[in-house]
Amino acid sequence: MSDRSLLSPTGVDVVFALLGAVAAASALMVVTTRQIVHAALWLVVSLGAVAGCYLVLTAEFVAWMQVLIYLGAVVVLLLFGMMLTRAPIGPSDDLTGTNRLVAFFASVAVTAVLGVLVVDAFGSTMIDVSGEPSSAAVMGEALFRYWVLPFEALSVLLLSALVGAIALSKPDEGA
16 A cells, blocks of 8 residues: 555646546536537537546557547547538527436436446456556457457447438438
8 A cells, every 4th residue: 555645636636537527527518508519519528538537547548549439430420410410500499308307317327327337347357557568468458358348339339320420411301
């Protein structure tokens, strides 16, 4: 154990906490704004802050994958889908549901269940990258041995984003 107290955070801790706060606040803005273009731009801020958190944790590979895959692919597909489907640009009342309280409690419940599942499944998993100067081989082995299911889930997410963008960009049959 280190001599450092929990009450004396380092600069890295402060930067990580600030990036986490930016990510959480911008994620909240994504789901509460009434303008869909602003929601997409807040999503860019949120995903960028998460990439910054990865950089602070010295996970440069994961940070760049976050930038390339999410910021470079999913958000661009989302924006192209909005541009090609004549989505409303200004404020829209259609974006606000009537069941906000139910949605809030459902999101809190899903977050709690996912948090418990992740801690239960991966709480004791450690990746030792301290012993080697180049940890790409260690990271790749851990990624494809222990984290292959989340990696494949990410590929399914990207495929569904692509299919959704194609479906949104198709012209209306009846028009």
